[in-house]
Structure formats: C-alpha cells, structure tokens
Amino acid sequence: MSTGKTDYKWVGTRTIRPDGHDKVTGRAKFGSDFSLSGMIHGRVLRSPHAHALIKSIDTSAAEALAGVKAVITSKDFKDQPSELIPAGEAMVNYKDMTRNVMAREKVLYDGHAVAAVAATTVEIAEAALELIKVNYQVLPHVIDVDEAMADNAPILHDDLVPVGMDAKGPTNIAKRVEFTLGDAAKGFEQADVIIERSYSTAAVHQGYIEPHAVVASVAEDGQAQIWCCTQGQFMVRTFVGQLLGMATSSIRVTPSEIGGGFGGKTVVYLEPLATLLSSKVGKPVKMIMSREEVFRASGPTSASTMTYKIGATKAGKITAVDATLKLLAGAFPGSPVQPAAMCAVAPYDVENVHIVGYDVVANRPKVAAYRAPGAPISAFGAESIIDELAKELGLDPLKMRQLNAAKTGTKAAYGPTFRNIGYQETLDAAVAHDHYKAPLGPNQGRGVASGFWFNIGGESSATVNINEDGTAVVISGNPDIGGSRASLAMMAAEELGIDYHDVRPIIGDTASIGYNFLTGGSRVTFATGLAVVEAARDAVRQLCERAAKIWEVDAEGVIWDDGHAKPASTNVGEFDPLSLAQLAAQAAKTGGPISGHNAQNVQGAGPGFATHICDVEVDPETGHVTVLRYTSIQDVGRAIHPSYVEGQIQGGAAQGIGWALNEEYIYNAQGKLDNPGFLDYRIPVASDLPMIEAVMIEVPNDRHPYGVRGVGEVPLVPPMAAVANAIESATGVRMENLPMSPPRVLAAIDAAQLRQAAE
Amino acid sequence: MAKHHVAVSINGEPVEYLCSTRQTLLDVLRDELNLTGSKEGCASGDCGACSVMVDGRLVCSCLVMGAECDGKSIDTIEGMADGEKLHPLQQKFLEEAALQCGICTPGVLVAAKALLERNNNPTETQVRYWLAGNLCRCTGYDKIVRAVMLTAADMRGGA
C-alpha cells in the first residue's frame, strides 16, 4: 500500500493552510457567525437543581409574551426506545439522548435543559424564560463517584440495569468492564516489590473557545437545513433525524468553521431544539450557548477514582498490574471507562494484568469525549505508580519504561498484538534528549510519563474533481479543526503531481459528499486522507485512460509520473507526455468530466505512543507549581504537515498541564457548579507556560500510503503524570489527586514535613 | 426604550448605528454591523476573543457598551490588512502555523499588534504576559509567541 517513495514534493513540507487567509482576517464563518434573513432567536431554560422531579411546566405566560413565537418542552419530543446503537467509537442510547437535550421526568444536573423559547429577539427570548413556571420536587443528589456507588446513594435512574454485573437493587453503576491477561495473583508472587496506591482525577472541560451555536431552518415542505459548529455534520443529521422523527434525506447539515472541539462537539445539544423550534415557527432559528451554559451543560470529561497495584522484580521487570477504575459518566451512562481500562498499561509488555472498570452515573452533565477519552485518566495512575516503582527499585524512570516497553509483536492486555509501533523509539529519544540531562536548580524537579492511544479509522468518503484548467477540488466530509484541509490537499497534490496551491480542499455538507464518520479518534488525516488518496488515484486512472484514448493505445500502456501521462515503455510507442492540464482541457472530447471517488470503512489505524519530559519548580511557600520546560516526544507515523502535527502535540501538552495543575469542576453543597466561567475555571494562559518542544518520531504506519498515524489525542495522555512525577522529584511529595493546585501541594508539603519531624 | 444613535469610525470609515442600552460593542459589531471577525468566547472579559482597539487602546469589546462609543475610533480584525496586503503579523501567523482552529486568532492578532506598536522588541516573557488575556485552547501558545517575536524581529529589521 505504501507509495514506495519518500522524496515527496509536498508531504512533509510546511505549506500555508488553504483556510488560513480567511482565519487571520476575520472572514472565516464560525458557528455563531452565520445568519439568515427572517431569523429569530432561541434560548434554553436550564435547571437550577442538581436533581429534581419535574411535577409540571407552565409555559402559558411565556407564550403570551409579545415576540415569543414558540416554546418547547420534552412533550414536544417523542420518547425513544432504550437500546444501545453503535455510533462510531461510542454507543448511543436515544432514550438517554432525548432526555439529555431536554429533561423529561426529572432534571439530573444543574444546567439540564428544561424548555426552549424562540422569539424575535434574544432579549425577548430571555424574558420569556423567566415566565416559564417549573414546579420541581427537589431530590437528594450525588456528585462524587464513590458516593454515587455507595449503598444508600440517591438513585438517578430507577430502571438502570447494569451491564456486566448483577445488582441487588437500584444502582448508579451502569457498567462493569474487566480485562484479564495471564494471572495477576501469580504475577504478584513473582514480584520482589509491590506497591498499591489510590488516585483521583477531577472532571475537566474540553474548553474550546467557541461556544456551541446553530442556525436551523425548516421549510414548509419539511426540508431542514442546519448550519452549526460540530465535529460531525453526518452525526448531527443522524441524531436530529432520530430525535425528531425526520428522514435523513430531509435534513442537510452544513458544518461551519469550528472553533475547537477536542471531542466536545461529537454530540448534539442545541441542534434538535433549534430544528424543532424552526419547524414550529416556520422561520430560521439561531441558538448560541453562553460560556456558562457551555460549562454547565456540555462536555466535560469524567471525574474518577482509581486504585493501582503493581509488582516488579528487583531487575525492574513488571510482573503484574491490578487496577480498579471508577469513572463518572455524568447524568447518563457512557463514561470512557472501557478505553481507560484498555489504555491503562498498553505501553507495557506485562504478562499478568487484571483491570476492572466501572461506569457510574451522578448528578453532573453527561460527559462527552475529550482527546483520547479515558486514557489520560488511567495513565495518570499507571504512570505515577510506575514512577514510584522505579524509585523504589533505584532505577531511572525511563530505563524502567525501556525495560518493560511494548514492541512490535507484544500482546496488549486489551487483546490485540501490536504491529509496527514506535513506543521504544520515543523512550530512546527521551533518554538521548538534552532536556533529560539538563541540570536542575533548587526546588526544581523532572518527571517523565508515557501514553498510548489506539487511533481509529472508520467511514470516509472523498471526491477529487479535475477542473478544466488542470487544477483540482478535493471534497471531503470532516470538519477541519487543526489544519486537516492542508494535509488532505498535500496528499492529493502528491498523487496528482500538481502544485499544492492548485488543489482546493473543501468540506462538503451532508448532501454534497458521501457519509463520513465524525472528526475524532485522530482519524481524519489517516482515514479521510486514505479516501482522498484513493479518490486521487481513481482520477489518475481516468487521466491515464484519456491519454490512452488520445494515443490510441491500451490503458495499461500508460503510467502516471510527476503530473503527466507517459507511455509505460517504448514498446507502447513514442509519445510526448501529456500533462494533467492538457488532459483536463480535452476532457469533454475524451469522455467527459474527470472525477475520482472513494468511499470505504478504513481499517489499519496505527497506534500512537508518546513520552513526555517535564521540569517544574515548586514554590515551597505557596505550593505554586511553575512548568519550566516541557518536551513531548511522539511517534507520529509520518507528519504530512509538520507544523500542524507539532501544534497538536503542543496544544495537548498545554491542556494536560491545565488538567494537572488548575482545572476542575467545583460543585457546592446544593450540587450547583460553582465555577462556570473562564475566570474561576482557569485554563492555562500564555504566561503560565513555557515553550513546548515537540519531537516527532516517524515510524510509518505500514497500512497507510504515506505512513500516517493519528496524532491529535496521544498528546493529552502523559502530561498529568509527567507533572506529578516532576513535583515528586522537586519536593519528595507524591500528589495522587488532581488538580495539583497550590493549596493542595502546600498541604502535602506541610504534611510531609510534619511526618519527617515526627520521625 | 429608545435606541441610542451612535457615530463612530470603524477601521477608518465613518459608521453610524443604533443600539439598545444593553448591547455591548461586541454585540453591535457582530449583530448590527455584520463584522463577525471579533468573536465571543465568554462575554465576560476573560478570553480576549473579542479584542478590538478603541481610540488606540486595546479592549475587550464585550466589556464596552455600544452606546458609550460615540465619537470614538474603533479598529477591528477586519481592518488589520492593508487592502490585499496582510499585516506582517497575519502573514507570520500563517507561515508559522500559529493558529489551529482559528477562533482565538482575530483577538490574538489585534492584541499582538497593539503590543508591537508599543514595544517593537518584546521579550518572550513580555509577549506571554501581554497575551495572557487571550485564551487559546489549541496551540499551547508556543507558535503564537514565536510568530509574534519573529514578526517583531522582521519589523525591526525592515525599519
């Protein structure tokens, strides 16, 4: 499948992205930038309670307000059957989905949607919300994962039947998963050292700067058009169609430019509401979430508690790992506990592994994917305890990892045997990096950690149209969040043998390109890239046929080389090469428009591994942690556009540093989110961070023509443990709970000093 | 309540608008004047996506009321390029891939331009503190900071 050549003209260069000029001049249209004539505005009424029965909703006063055009509640949505439907990486249950977009019997979290209003202005819509009378019966609530699993916990769903375990009565445990390799008990018998620890991570938000936004317009004939910022226009079409009982063919979804997603825009919130409001009113309806709504009602990722037990020989060989992971799903089942369990020790060749995971509901917003969903959580525990183990054994932490690293041929605890992987290479590069040898000052420390993510393929469709003048248009169907259009155009230019600037990549709406699974799982440059390459090859095949026709030879006698059709050998005949432009100009005479297509369910994603090195300085007076230096080393397969690969790596590290040090959902005693804004939910700002060095290791994925692996998710897996390990190195104090905020670090330092004084 | 009639200059052009008392300058730019280059990430002064210049001062337009702008001169991202020619910062952001999703980019560019007009030789720390009010969730700021410093170096070299 490989192209066999590596002297690429475009692949591996740092081109200017095709959507760049629009984005530096303010022209680019993001979710909330879109408007239609006659458009009215929708707003959502949200629950002030963490858990309450909805006894009644009286919308009459709101409906009577001048300017109000429609009010909807759950009564306007038909109920959905409870069944798990595979939707790409995750399973969805439409019974839960319809209740998440609009609360039905109960509100299950602070911020849960209860009603929505469409009015001529935003002001009127907001005034109308205040006129809606909801009669709640407040119920006891539960926020914490261990409390939610306790026997007398308030129950969110009386009818919840856990998967993978028996329950004695009503429970908040939605699922139990278990992965076993070898025999953990035996493995611990072989161990010279055994360590057991508990960890916790806080719920954090994806934190995209662009709030969710949509414009929906349903015409009198039932044809709906939806413009929104989403990671998957086809996902929106499917979900809206299901929730509103509309045929897929009657919904056309156009993705806007998207201002960040990180997994948080792989679900629907406003889209079904706006579409329903528009169908009631007969006018386009625009809805935008406020930042507060984004925090209270969208995303975040799971909070968790974990226990890890690990054993190793004196020589440093890990003999067994036993772990229990409890991940919060929010109000409805579906935390990423399964991938968390699968990824936990995936970087290591361990013969005996036993991991149990629980998916737990509580009165918080339903979680959404966040970069490598689940893996950063389990890796925080695994990479912390491995670090402690290395220390106990007197081994360098990278050496410890090298001794146990998974290689090509290693059987992973979650099932498969790894094909060509580059984990070892990231460790070797880390050992060799000058960062790892640089001297440290007082109160400074260095930590390392590694991470793994599967990466995925999935359904992709692409079209490559050859224009009359010898340029090309590439149509694909994945919203471009971080430069994927550039990568797709570069691969197409490489295949066609034309200038990158002559390739215009566009992202089609759901009616202009075949189905594409959403932008997620680090799949676009890999899977959709593969579809684009195949579509370009289809176009090249047609170009060769046209040349054969012109030369009156067999098509097999024509090859494509550097943008030209050429005779395969002198036996075919003596012909001057025909350029793509020459062939395009004659297309009408030689058989009509030239258009290559490809649609497939792409397999063969190459797993991604990364190793990070982090230096911190800890202020012993305040507990404040400053990240001084950060290096992320990652096997990227092949970097099609190195700058945007580096960008993914740097951005992931920054998000991880935020997760490690600052970010958390804080709930008050009433179960209300206390910090729904960027002032109190503090994501890293420029002055919090150093430069982040991205080191790209290229172990090409042999199942992609250009060797592409996914790159977008692994960068978020190692940072939390890398920072924790660095803090331990600086202070001797091991932080087991996130975030490692100044008060917590200070308290841990003080406690350690007290312990020392007592000894 | 009656709307306010406001006359301003936006990117050097005279503009008049009517706005309600509760509309911010950002609301006016986006909803009344269709200048959607300035973005709303928070509406509370915390993200900087709405950064514009008012009378030469860098502000969050979500914290300025539309009605209080009468007689003022406003510069937005839409006026940053000189016709066909990108501002050196815009060009450098493209070359250095200092944007991923691009939602923060207009605000970052407006803020960075304000910095370079004040200080054409900022240190990395100065750039980081100046841009601390502009949140970017995608890039980790590395390429943004580099692009600003490289632009400053170019502009000094060319001056």
Ligand code: FES
């Ligand atoms: S929208 Fe003005 S600072 Fe965020």
Ligand code: FES
């Ligand atoms: S590029 Fe996405 S927020 Fe900055």
